Amino acid sequence: MKFHKMHGLGNDFVVVHMEDTLPDDVLELAKKVCDRHTGVGADGLVFILPSEQADLQMRIFNSDGTEAQQCGNAVRCVSKYYYERIDNRKTKIMVETKRGIQSIVLQVEAGTVKQVQVDMGEPILEPVQIPVKSPTIHDQVVIGETIYDQVVIKEQAYAFSAVSMGNPHAVIEVDTLSDALVNGIGPKIETNEVFPEKANIEFIDIHSPDEISMRVWERGVGETMACGSGACAVLVASHLNGKAARKATIHLLGGDLMIDWKEKNNHVYMTGPASFVFAGELTT
Numbered sequence: 001m002k003f004h005k006m007h008g009l010g011n012d013f014v015v016v017h018m019e020d021t022l023p024d025d026v027l028e029l030a031k032k033v034c035d036r037h038t039g040v041g042a043d044g045l046v047f048i049l050p051s052e053q054a055d056l057q058m059r060i061f062n063s064d065g066t067e068a069q070q071c072g073n074a075v076r077c078v079s080k081y082y083y084e085r086i087d088n089r090k091t092k093i094m095v096e097t098k099r100g101i102q103s104i105v106l107q108v109e110a111g112t113v114k115q116v117q118v119d120m121g122e123p124i125l126e127p128v129q130i131p132v133k134s135p136t137i138h139d140q141v142v143i144g145e146t147i148y149d150q151v152v153i154k155e156q157a158y159a160f161s162a163v164s165m166g167n168p169h170a171v172i173e174v175d176t177l178s179d180a181l182v183n184g185i186g187p188k189i190e191t192n193e194v195f196p197e198k199a200n201i202e203f204i205d206i207h208s209p210d211e212i213s214m215r216v217w218e219r220g221v222g223e224t225m226a227c228g229s230g231a232c233a234v235l236v237a238s239h240l241n242g243k244a245a246r247k248a249t250i251h252l253l254g255g256d257l258m259i260d261w262k263e264k265n266n267h268v269y270m271t272g273p274a275s276f277v278f279a280g281e282l283t284t
């Protein structure tokens, strides 16, 4: 099985172009391929498949084998792959994902995709749809439209805003983006009972209304260098909490994403790069 190693701001993927359907036992394959010691090594295994409704279909499996509904960085990668390796006739393409059909605009220079803008759709703020269920629901405070609650770990309360971008996120504002928070508290909140489908956990430091730094503990993966859907959730939560504009630069460990939550259609747009690393062939 031939593959390309790609990344979006260091969030790395093994990308496989399949002519018809997913391979058998894809969950086990994802775990095997993503292993950083005995496999290729990646945060996720991504498939490009044919689509009847869009230019291509994308499916994404986390490194623990679970399937995710959404992945902003992987959508940018498959869009670049499509233009540079499959069909370079259009700079506006459609990608079918579990989230729905996503519109993509490619910024191309001399045949190379430099930036990819992805329509990440409308944020989902209804608790049951995120999903988030709170044991302290009576204490819940609704700020703007975002659900705002807290989880307590070792007597320390962590206030979060829950947002779904097709996949669940909890955004937590902190004073310092430390390893102890991301790698120590991140996994505990990811698996807390308030998130029945677990959640991606974003720790954020808001510098100004249009500049936010974040680190992320991803569901089914661990800490990653970047999370596109997470950056969108961060902008939405920060805006609803009155701390950010509708458009901001989100600084991640792997670089910057521009996030723009447009008033006219309530859709969140993410703009950033995608890169090829190398190509190879998987042996069985």
Ligand SMILES: N[C@@H](CCC[C@H](N)C(=O)O)C(=O)O
Pocket (backbone or CB within 6 Å): 011, 062, 067, 068, 069, 070, 071, 072, 073, 074, 167, 168, 200, 218, 219, 220, 221, 224, 226, 227, 228, 229, 230
């Ligand atoms: N890195 C991604 C999100 C990948 C899926 C996530 N781990 C989940 O399970 O929801 C992004 O760039 O959005």
